[in-house]
Amino acid sequence: xxxxxxxxxxxxxxxxxxxxxxxxxxxxxxxxxxxxxxxxxxxxxxxxxxxxxxxxxxxxxxxxxxxxxxxxxxxxxxxxxxxxxxxxxxxxxxxxxxxxxxxxxxxxxxxxxxxxxxxxxxxxxxxxxxxxxxxxxxxxxxxxxxxxxxxxxxxxxxxxxx
Amino acid sequence: xxxxxxxxxxxxxxxxxxxxxxxxxxxxxxxxxxxxxxxxxxxxxxxxxxxxxxxxxxxxxxxxxxxxxxxxxxxxxxxxxxxxxxxxxxxxxxxxxxxxxxxxxxxxxxxxxxxxxxxxxxxxxxxxxxxxxxxxxxxxxxxxxxxxxxxxxxxxxxxxxxxxxxxxx
Numbered sequence: 001x002x003x004x005x006x007x008x009x010x011x012x013x014x015x016x017x018x019x020x021x022x023x024x025x026x027x028x029x030x031x032x033x034x035x036x037x038x039x040x041x042x043x044x045x046x047x048x049x050x051x052x053x054x055x056x057x058x059x060x061x062x063x064x065x066x067x068x069x070x071x072x073x074x075x076x077x078x079x080x081x082x083x084x085x086x087x088x089x090x091x092x093x094x095x096x097x098x099x100x101x102x103x104x105x106x107x108x109x110x111x112x113x114x115x116x117x118x119x120x121x122x123x124x125x126x127x128x129x130x131x132x133x134x135x136x137x138x139x140x141x142x143x144x145x146x147x148x149x150x151x152x153x154x155x156x157x158x159x160x161x162x
Numbered sequence: 163x164x165x166x167x168x169x170x171x172x173x174x175x176x177x178x179x180x181x182x183x184x185x186x187x188x189x190x191x192x193x194x195x196x197x198x199x200x201x202x203x204x205x206x207x208x209x210x211x212x213x214x215x216x217x218x219x220x221x222x223x224x225x226x227x228x229x230x231x232x233x234x235x236x237x238x239x240x241x242x243x244x245x246x247x248x249x250x251x252x253x254x255x256x257x258x259x260x261x262x263x264x265x266x267x268x269x270x271x272x273x274x275x276x277x278x279x280x281x282x283x284x285x286x287x288x289x290x291x292x293x294x295x296x297x298x299x300x301x302x303x304x305x306x307x308x309x310x311x312x313x314x315x316x317x318x319x320x321x322x323x324x325x326x327x328x329x330x331x
Binding site: 102 | 181182187190205223224226229234236256270272
């Protein structure tokens with residue numbers, strides 16, 4: 001009898017968990033989106049420095065999600081092969097793998113961070129730039145052993161299905 | 163009340179403590195298969211060919227040309243990464259772990275508002291149980307004896323850990 005009571009108590013908690021993901025087709029994460037205009041991901045990626053520090057809204061298909069903590073989602077650009085990463089604070093917003101392939105509108109501040117590369121990473125980055133026909137170093141640090149990483153520091157998102 | 167809720171937080175706590183060793187929320191699968199290579203033609207032309215050759219049993223949500231030689235096909239519960247040149251396909255799948263996903267959802271308060279109230283009440287009851295429990299057992303097993311030693315341990319363990327963390331250890 002006691003076991004049955006315990007099972008019933010646990011089972012009664014499940015609808016609470018499920019109700020947050022079920023319901024309407026649009027799912028809101030974090031603060032959602034409120035910026036008036038959507039910026040093309042291709043435009044942001046083509047002129048990343050022009051958007052640094054600005055609050056922007058972007059839309060794209062979710063093509064990658066952080067497996068460990070759901071703390072980032074990669075959105076496909078309107079230009080083939082390009083994608084933009086939306087990073088959120090760990091635990092504040094959790095992107096589940098179910099959103100892969102669905103359309104996501106995300107909002108946040110566009111940021112740039114310079115990271116230092118290890119020698120082998122720098123070699124790889126140099127090759128990558130050359131393969132893409134680029135002639136500029138990733139950033140202006142001495143020896144070119146650094147890389148500028150751009151990403152959207154997300155405050156909210158809306159997943160609207162495929 | 164606290165028995166059920168303690169089990170929720172205890173079981174999911176164990177699972178989440180080891181989140182760096184395993185995926186506490188999803189069961190992941192990976193399988194390799196092959197299709198006849200499609201080639202690296204224009205995306206609108208190759209996509210229907212890939213889908214026809216894959217003949218996936220799940221509903222297709224979307225596709226993405228991740229690279230000139232790679233097409234990704236997103237389906238319910240997973241994705242197919244298709245190497246257009248070799249025909250090698252990796253299917254990555256995921257499925258919610260029964261019960262554990264729900265327990266973790268509650269533990270992390272991912273649903274926010276509805277659960278916050280319940281979790282707050284539970285936290286209050288735990289504090290009440292802890293404080294009143296100090297005076298529950300009398301004698302040598304109580305505060306003056308074994309109980310006191312165990313209680314001191316309960317304070318010392320987090321205190322020492324916090325000091326070590328703050329000192330950069």
